[in-house]
Amino acid sequence: MDTKLPGSYARATPPGASAGAVSAAHLDGEYAGVTALERLEIDLLLDAVYRQYGHDFRSYAFPSLRRRLRKRLEGEALTTFTALTDRLLHDPESMNRLLRDMSVSVTGMFRDPTFFLALRQNVVPILRTYPFVRIWHAGCSTGEEVYALAILLEEEGLYDRSRIYATDMSADALDKAKAGIFPLSRMREYTVSYLRAGGTRSFSEYYTANYDAALFEPRLKRNVLFAQHNLATDTSFSEFNLILCRNVLIYFNRSLKERVYELFAHSLGPLGFLCLGHRESLRFTPAEAEYEELDAKERIYRRRR
Amino acid sequence: MSALSSTRPEIIVVGASAGGLHAVEQVLGPLPFSFPVPIVVVQHRARESTDGYAAVLGERTPLPVCEIEDGEPLRAPGVYVAPPDYHVLVEPGRVVLSVDEPVSYSRPSIDVLFESAADAYGASVCAVLLTGANADGARGLARVKAAGGYAIVQDPSTAESPEMPTAGIAMAPVDRVLTLDRIARELLRRALP
Numbered sequence: 133m134d135t136k137l138p139g140s141y142a143r144a145t146p147p148g149a150s151a152g153a154v155s156a157a158h159l160d161g162e163y164a165g166v167t168a169l170e171r172l173e174i175d176l177l178l179d180a181v182y183r184q185y186g187h188d189f190r191s192y193a194f195p196s197l198r199r200r201l202r203k204r205l206e207g208e209a210l211t212t213f214t215a216l217t218d219r220l221l222h223d224p225e226s227m228n229r230l231l232r233d234m235s236v237s238v239t240g241m242f243r244d245p246t247f248f249l250a251l252r253q254n255v256v257p258i259l260r261t262y263p264f265v266r267i268w269h270a271g272c273s274t275g276e277e278v279y280a281l282a283i284l285l286e287e288e289g290l291y292d293r294s295r296i297y298a299t300d301m302s303a304d305a306l307d308k309a310k311a312g313i314f315p316l317s318r319m320r321e322y323t324v325s326y327l328r329a330g331g332t333r334s335f336s337e338y339y340t341a342n343y344d345a346a347l348f349e350p351r352l353k354r355n356v357l358f359a360q361h362n363l364a365t366d367t368s369f370s371e372f373n374l375i376l377c378r379n380v381l382i383y384f385n386r387s388l389k390e391r392v393y394e395l396f397a398h399s400l401g402p403l404g405f406l407c408l409g410h411r412e413s414l415r416f417t418p419a420e421a422e423y424e425e426l427d428a429k430e431r432i433y434r435r436r437r
Numbered sequence: 438m439s440a441l442s443s444t445r446p447e448i449i450v451v452g453a454s455a456g457g458l459h460a461v462e463q464v465l466g467p468l469p470f471s472f473p474v475p476i477v478v479v480q481h482r483a484r485e486s487t488d489g490y491a492a493v494l495g496e497r498t499p500l501p502v503c504e505i506e507d508g509e510p511l512r513a514p515g516v517y518v519a520p521p522d523y524h525v526l527v528e529p530g531r532v533v534l535s536v537d538e539p540v541s542y543s544r545p546s547i548d549v550l551f552e553s554a555a556d557a558y559g560a561s562v563c564a565v566l567l568t569g570a571n572a573d574g575a576r577g578l579a580r581v582k583a584a585g586g587y588a589i590v591q592d593p594s595t596a597e598s599p600e601m602p603t604a605g606i607a608m609a610p611v612d613r614v615l616t617l618d619r620i621a622r623e624l625l626r627r628a629l630p
Contacts, residue, residue: 163556195526195528196537198556410520
């Protein structure tokens with residue numbers, strides 16, 4: 133059973149949604165190399181998916197969205213987006229396949245080790261002054277980064293008073309995250325990253341190997357709540373000291389990014405931390421004014437009072 | 438030469454792999470500091486490289502060079518370099534990032550850059566494919582041509598790794614096959630009224 137947080141609208145119609153909602157097609161400019169017909173078909177597909185399944189991809193960034201849709205089109209051996217819409221509406225399994233395509237992103241443990249090192253050195257000392265530490269990992273995908281964070285907190289003696297909310301729009305990804313089983317083949321790479329991120333123990337202590345799988349220690353998730361939450365449609369559900377949202381917002385168009393930054397601003401206590409991906413920045417957004425840079429290089433921001 | 442390929446470019450996209458730094462430097466070095474078209478470069482790089490590629494390139498061309506952040510506006514003069522381990526995609530007036538799986542075994546992928554540039558700019562794309570040891574970029578070049586854009590490939594016989602330019606020539610009806618020293622001149626010819 134999926135845990136739904138207050139403010140989740142996974143299948144209901146959110147307020148303000150209507151057939152007249154402005155689509156991505158009008159927001160981000162003219163694409164000289166994409167026909168108006170194709171843009172229309174894509175808009176209709178996204179609208180159909182939203183109205184039938186409640187998944188809102190209408191404000192996703194057009195270039196990566198189109199790429200993923202074309203890939204799904206090829207995967208379904210179809211030639212037009214209208215044909216794909218037909219299949220999506222009448223064959224829910226095909227919608228699951230599309231959802232997997234839309235949820236794909238690279239994740240790993242301690243990816244960008246210098247970020248985790250900066251977290252350890254610059255953010256943890258401040259978190260240590262709080263009686264409780266509330267963390268939101270937004271868009272946690274299959275959970276690798278959640279376990280990395282848990283390991284870091286444990287080594288820093290903070291885990292016991294931390295509560296981590298790990299959310300994602302994909303129920304499938306959350307199931308994997310909850311299981312805490314990852315390919316053994318990635319462990320060597322993760323070990324290197326772990327050490328570069330300032331790890332103080334032996335990485336292999338955190339998992340047991342079984343055939344080609346690594347099962348991570350269940351204690352690492354005892355303070356983690358995995359829940360479905362959709363950044364495109366859902367609202368704020370709590371107040372946090374630290375929000376991590378890394379390499380998720382790159383898939384959203386400008387207006388959706390702004391919506392999410394608003395959401396984060398409402399979800400952070402004063403002086404709360406926001407951590408973005410390695411090449412993400414508040415620089416080209418209005419939200420920039422609400423934060424100060426704690427670590428410009430590692431994309432760690434602090435909400436102004 | 439078709440009428441479409443006389444369109445002045447609004448964006449120049451460059452792809453390079455093995456041997457790339459030298460090649461890209463040769464292409465960008467001779468350009469004047471006021472070069473009026475933004476240039477986006479994908480150079481295949483190791484996943485966790487901290488080699489300061491943009492800084493090094495910045496010393497070898499009069500144009501301002503920076504490493505792309507998600508949502509970076511495209512301005513001229515300007516050279517925008519793909520960061521390691523992200524794909525670069527083009528929107529009208531901006532570049533955005535993705536961490537989707539490697540394409541043609543590469544992330545950043547030249548195919549991804551070229552294809553999205555063709556989507557966003559159509560016939561106003563000028564694509565340049567340089568030295569490299571795999572076929573990334575060949576499909577992208579074909580897409581640029583299909584959209585009416587202009588394609589320049591480095592002469593394989595002079596390339597440090599000829600595979601990539603050779604694949605480009607095989608897959609796309611390229612407009613020019615040039616040695617490195619001639620590419621800058623061709624870009625100027627295309628860019629200036």
